[in-house]
Amino acid sequence: MHRNALMKLIAGAFAAVIGSPVYAQTPVKFALNYQVNEAHIAYWVALEKGYYKAKGLDVEIEYSKGSGDAIAKADTGRVDVALADAMAVVPALARGAKIKIIGMVMDKSPLNIFVWDDSPIKAPKDLEGKTLAAPPGDAQRVLFKAFAETVGVDSNKVSWLNVDPAAKVPALVGKRVDGVGTYYTDLPMFEKGMGKGKVRSMRWSDFNFDPYSISIVANDKTIQAKPEMLKAFLEASYMGWRDALANMEEGLTIFKKQVPELDLPVARAAMPMVFDLLQSKRYEEHGIGWIDREKICRTVDLVNTNMELPRKPTCEEVYTSALLPVVKPTTAH
Numbered sequence: 360m361h362r363n364a365l366m367k368l369i370a371g372a373f374a375a376v377i378g379s380p381v382y383a384q385t386p387v388k389f390a391l392n393y394q395v396n397e398a399h400i401a402y403w404v405a406l407e408k409g410y411y412k413a414k415g416l417d418v419e420i421e422y423s424k425g426s427g428d429a430i431a432k433a434d435t436g437r438v439d440v441a442l443a444d445a446m447a448v449v450p451a452l453a454r455g456a457k458i459k460i461i462g463m464v465m466d467k468s469p470l471n472i473f474v475w476d477d478s479p480i481k482a483p484k485d486l487e488g489k490t491l492a493a494p495p496g497d498a499q500r501v502l503f504k505a506f507a508e509t510v511g512v513d514s515n516k517v518s519w520l521n522v523d524p525a526a527k528v529p530a531l532v533g534k535r536v537d538g539v540g541t542y543y544t545d546l547p548m549f550e551k552g553m554g555k556g557k558v559r560s561m562r563w564s565d566f567n568f569d570p571y572s573i574s575i576v577a578n579d580k581t582i583q584a585k586p587e588m589l590k591a592f593l594e595a596s597y598m599g600w601r602d603a604l605a606n607m608e609e610g611l612t613i614f615k616k617q618v619p620e621l622d623l624p625v626a627r628a629a630m631p632m633v634f635d636l637l638q639s640k641r642y643e644e645h646g647i648g649w650i651d652r653e654k655i656c657r658t659v660d661l662v663n664t665n666m667e668l669p670r671k672p673t674c675e676e677v678y679t680s681a682l683l684p685v686v687k688p689t690t691a692h
Contacts, residue, residue: 384417385588390429390441392573394422394524395618397629400610403430403617405599414591424524427496433576434458436502444463444498445571445655446505446566446662452676453645453668454463457579460678462593462648463634464573469542470499470506473531473549480538483566487516492530495521499540509663510566524571528552544636547628570658572636575648590682598649604634605689646685656674
């Protein structure tokens with residue numbers, strides 16, 4: 360082989376090893392809906408396995424103080440993409456936000472209120488005259504009026520105490536409040552602080568309130584300007600969910616490595632509950648994150664009917680399916 364040709368071949372091989380500038384990484388800021396918890400496992404799996412990087416994305420993850428906070432970050436462009444409860448998106452749009460749901464995460468709702476096991480609160484009506492705790496942007500708090508209207512509770516008779524996400528468990532342990540609004544999947548965390556069998560859940564889905572829940576959102580400008588970036592982000596994220604669903608222990612090992620402060624026993628106990636919220640025929644047939652038009656429109660109607668809003672956003676304003684990939688779940692092992 361000619362010396363010049365050989366040198367070019369060696370140089371080309373070296374460039375392939377160190378990485379080519381042709382595939383420069385696009386920075387992507389991604390806001391979680393809360394402080395890190397077990398429902399966020401997939402994104403660290405995707406990071407660890409290089410799924411984002413393989414699609415040219417340099418993903419930076421940050422925490423939020425609830426769906427309302429995450430939505431505000433996406434709406435104002437402080438982040439490119441965010442996690443938020445689907446029902447919280449509707450009132451945000453009604454108040455002027457320019458965002459859309461671009462993919463789902465949970466196909467079932469984890470909305471819930473925890474109380475002490477010996478609490479006199481046995482049914483939603485018993486919440487009247489009581490005090491609940493949650494951050495202002497928490498999904499349970501943002502959506503409580505819609506839930507209350509649905510189950511016949513006077514929301515004006517229920518008081519709320521502002522707490523940071525980390526103060527939810529202490530607020531109930533110290534009996535500063537009668538109940539705490541938080542996802543059902545936080546049960547192991549509450550049992551750790553209160554004792555197993557000492558906490559009781561009031562799942563909103565048990566009272567025929569089962570709208571769409573956690574979704575992935577972006578603002579309209581980003582959707583128009585960077586559709587390929589968002590498609591790549593969704594696919595890599597759903598690949599993370601696919602792998603976590605298929606091998607929980609591998610996912611937890613990665614999660615703990617990426618997030619050392621993770622309480623592994625609590626996360627391990629909560630994971631089956633998280634996974635249950637993603638296991639549905641819709642996801643099996645169409646892929647993880649699929650948006651069912653009938654369910655999303657029913658979710659929008661539920662908010663419009665039961666909340667006093669400046670205007671009533673249409674179903675078409677709330678979501679787009681144009682960016683969805685097809686990543687189907689695989690058999691767990």
